[in-house]
Amino acid sequence: MQEFEIGRAKRGRRAWSFDDIAIVPSRRTRDPEEVSTAWQIDAYRFEIPVVAAPMDSVMSPATAVEFGKHGGLGVLDLEGLWTRFEDPSSLLAEIASLDDAGATRRMQEIYAEPIKTELITERVREMRAAGVTVAGSLSPQRTKEYFKTVVDAGVDMFVIRGTTVSAEHVSGQAEPLNLKEFIYELDVPVIVGGCATYQAALHLMRTGAAGVLVGFGGGAAHTTRTVLGVAVPMASAVADVAAARRDYLDESGGRYVHVIADGSIGKSGDLSKAIACGADAVMIGSPLARATEAPGRGYHWGSEAWHPHLPRGERIQIGTSGSLEEILFGPSVTPDGTMNLIGALRRAMATTGYTELKEFQRVEVVVQ
Amino acid sequence: MQEFEIGRAKRGRRAWSFDDIAIVPSRRTRDPEEVSTAWQIDAYRFEIPVVAAPMDSVMSPATAVEFGKHGGLGVLDLEGLWTRFEDPSSLLAEIASLDDAGATRRMQEIYAEPIKTELITERVREMRAAGVTVAGSLSPQRTKEYFKTVVDAGVDMFVIRGTTVSAEHVSGQAEPLNLKEFIYELDVPVIVGGCATYQAALHLMRTGAAGVLVGFGGGAAHTTRTVLGVAVPMASAVADVAAARRDYLDESGGRYVHVIADGSIGKSGDLSKAIACGADAVMIGSPLARATEAPGRGYHWGSEAWHPHLPRGERIQIGTSGSLEEILFGPSVTPDGTMNLIGALRRAMATTGYTELKEFQRVEVVVQ
């Protein structure tokens, strides 16, 4: 570990983002066709190691189903437009038509509409009917209030996602969510995060989670660094949490908790780098927001963007580059890393001689 | 301490700015509502650890009062427009209407008007009448000439602020201000600076000051680095001076001198980082110059900008983003770190599990 003295009274560790590193081919090469990108977590197997982020610009019940049919895990935000409105189509269209200056303010208004439990139930049922693995997400603040509804509605996996989720949240005003009790009591596997450090991840792993999210999510669309001064250089965070996975595996006598990189993955190259740093899978938003099917209609935003008092993200225009299938599997017609994400991952693995994701975590990287 | 050989005959230490670092959440989280941002210096308690910079674009008697009512410490520049002119309103309007090319020259003319002692007295009385903690600032060059007027007028705190203030100024032309004698004789607590190093800060602490300003102030608006080659990377400077505070506390048998970061704090994230590096409070200008009430009318400048011979700063257009209250406490309608400064600080503290500013000085940071 490289640590610097910032000043006499403060030290800080050197940390790296995906942009700071690159994968280096250093041994045999292989055919891309022989590469497997399969990922299994708990009882569920996926052909691609990709979880679609629970963001209204990315996931609707329909796109979650389509994403599942393509071999990934789609996650619906159960606190988003689809559980606040019977039919949010016109609101999604309106958000895509707002001018930049007033976008934050108008989104704050739209999202002020209360969540309806019956819509949670309805959305989960819509997805179940399609026969894919069903997953929904809640924020830690609202998990206590809504989880029973969610579980009863029949999800296969449950995602608790916040900017920072700790296993030991302290609150004097209300009894906080005891993650450990909560997760052990639940029948469905839980993915929980974000977290940013070895210690925080280890504590989350001890709650019984099946997977932990590393990072803050919403890379392209949020501004937490500017607003809070808080940031997670993702290459370092993923590599730290991968060490927590290894140590917890030993400590627990064999429980393998999946590390899911969630943030700063904007291009296909970032996806490869996340796995190279030790991730088992990635959660992505902006690359999928570019799909023609995406509910965001070429715009992208996270839940930080409509925080009523302290928005820490923006609705950004991200454009549309192809169908969801083309974005995942090509063919690509643009060489900017926004299409054929899985083809690019296959080629990165083949170029460096790996056929399995688990092995590819060991690929050589350089710092530049 | 990391030191480099610049060349065979010169070594230099590695120093870091706020932009080089980030706060990392690494343990429990808390509710933002349980966080306290209270700050006490000498007999005065403030609800927010923020001192408004004595700059004409930020502080008028009216905004100083308003800032005090919001829980901070407003400081009026007693060598600015308000003590040179009976009513500077039209001049403030003129400055906001100048084109860039001629702005420096015209400001040099306006500020050539002499300071009037009776206006110093009058301004302080205006502020006292409002019932807030009253503070005014002088430059070290003019402290001897005007301090008696200032103290007699009845300030609660006295600020001596220059680009660099040393406890041992040497002058052959006039008897220099002996800070040590001066401060010990004064009845009101003194905040003095800027300074940039452990040694310089330690000497200032020994003068009896209640607080020291770290940095050169006016981050967004001055160009000292370009003009003089002199710069203070703020993260390192604050962390060095925090060590001086600790060592002086021991040396003095218990005098706690407050460290106030003054410079490079443009966004709410910088405010959090300043405290993370060891500051007790911050002095800010540009974030407050964006208030609708700010005398600068969307423009911002420091006293370096109108130096008659060697201007080292510019009048910059900074825009207006909301009321002073919104800038401090939100709600924010823009995710760029210019609104809800205190809400952002609370959330940064809560996200990293701290409830008191003094503890938050220990939060983990990374270098990126």
Add this chain to the structure above:
Amino acid sequence: MQEFEIGRAKRGRRAWSFDDIAIVPSRRTRDPEEVSTAWQIDAYRFEIPVVAAPMDSVMSPATAVEFGKHGGLGVLDLEGLWTRFEDPSSLLAEIASLDDAGATRRMQEIYAEPIKTELITERVREMRAAGVTVAGSLSPQRTKEYFKTVVDAGVDMFVIRGTTVSAEHVSGQAEPLNLKEFIYELDVPVIVGGCATYQAALHLMRTGAAGVLVGFGGGAAHTTRTVLGVAVPMASAVADVAAARRDYLDESGGRYVHVIADGSIGKSGDLSKAIACGADAVMIGSPLARATEAPGRGYHWGSEAWHPHLPRGERIQIGTSGSLEEILFGPSVTPDGTMNLIGALRRAMATTGYTELKEFQRVEVVVQ
């Protein structure tokens, strides 16, 4: 070797690009006229240490011949337009006239035309007729299929060029090219690459190659870093492979395998730096694409740009700066490093006191 901990579970080596370094004059100076830029590989001697990249925007049979007459080694891409079409002139003109948005898609269509073996034979004969050293390139994927045609047609040197070529390609679908057997059986000397590391280069050297290409080629025009996350910082790669050359020289009892830098050489200064890092010669594309004679007509692209499923490069507008002769030998009328490449190399060598390329590999460099 400087290695960093990226995170607890991952380490990465610090690597440098040409932009990160600079040559420093540190001893005697010499007359540029006394400098030799001669380069000999196998039985072939060249007056300039430059291989023209097998890219359709750079090399046609005619420009390969012209380049050879200027003292370098021209290489024709035997999988490009000239072996797919009887007369590709109109297609080259069309590519130069495409708008950016549709360029990748249209190029994918054009290059879908099959390769004709009779055109391979014809192109090689055209070049032989001109009396220069004749070289053609194939990708590793197609070497087995076409090499016999190429050799029978009568090339002097054979280039196998792919993004990453390993001596141990593993394939389950088809029997892969066994480079070692293949090269030893061949009568013509082989240049093979790219490679990026000491180990990969050493393995390529052991196949019997006369030269290895270091890097991915096509610096200015491809986006492998963004798409795959894979990158080769060239200064480090060249210096690593130069060490492999030295070690293989010892291991083999005297076989000197040439190191040819292939990538990130956009300006004349990069050419000097490549040799300073240990290269014997360079393969360049974009500087030659600027010639008035270049088939690309001011545009430049590599074979990655028209990959049918995963394009990793773009057709970029590069402009035209002078004749091929002026680009190589001046006179230059623009001080941006795009003209008089060899004059610049001579001057860099003279300024630092070297008269032979082999010695110039030892010149002092700094990291900035």
Add this chain to the structure above:
Amino acid sequence: MQEFEIGRAKRGRRAWSFDDIAIVPSRRTRDPEEVSTAWQIDAYRFEIPVVAAPMDSVMSPATAVEFGKHGGLGVLDLEGLWTRFEDPSSLLAEIASLDDAGATRRMQEIYAEPIKTELITERVREMRAAGVTVAGSLSPQRTKEYFKTVVDAGVDMFVIRGTTVSAEHVSGQAEPLNLKEFIYELDVPVIVGGCATYQAALHLMRTGAAGVLVGFGGGAAHTTRTVLGVAVPMASAVADVAAARRDYLDESGGRYVHVIADGSIGKSGDLSKAIACGADAVMIGSPLARATEAPGRGYHWGSEAWHPHLPRGERIQIGTSGSLEEILFGPSVTPDGTMNLIGALRRAMATTGYTELKEFQRVEVVVQ
């Protein structure tokens, strides 16, 4: 010394430019009025430590005289327009009116005019008549041919200035200038350079030179890094050569050879940094080219810009900011470091507590 492994076969030292460093105030402060900027070299004393660069955009006989009257040392380029043409005024006007595209080519034509010895004599006499210290410069290539004319014409100081000048130039074509013999035989003190390293400077000092130029000159206007790959990070170069001065002082038993930083000094802050790194004085071009009196009429170029075969610099538009007096001594009306250079130097010294240039070489700097 910090050295990196660039790759297994190459190491390179870390080097720093002025932009990488900053001066830090760390002790007492002083009044700017008590600061002396006097500089003495050989028998000549100057009130300011500034040598005006021998460039046609900066120095005419008239501006050399004016610069001398302001306390500095003006140097006329004796291979420039003033010794090629009886009256170059119209050509200077033409150069200022050329469009960018054709500027290099037209300047190559203009400077193709031969040098006339009688004009050398005439120009020196013009300057002598004004009573200032007279200095002229030749390139190393032409020193042998013209120096006698120059000395006979009566210069006080003689400058030999090239991109890189070594004490041991090797040439097979003509007998090279033996600097050591040449300088010892000459009656007038010689300033010679550029050089970039400790060793090169030490050799130049041993030739008997009164001063050495460190760097390549013409920072703002040349592109040697791009064209040749050769660069001199100035902070490191000056600090290295300052060590050579100290060691040569010992070796020679007391000869103090002046170190004159020549390059990358565009703003007043760079001037302070050059001295902070150990320079005794600076040679500057671009800051003076901004004078209303400058022959370049708002344009600036060096002799690299019109090299007939390999131009390595550009004619750049630099604008006009004030009279020569205002640029040197203010008052400044722009806070960008282009005016009141000496006032800024004084303030940098005062802020850090120094009154003499020689002491200011010890000021603390940080790397950022």
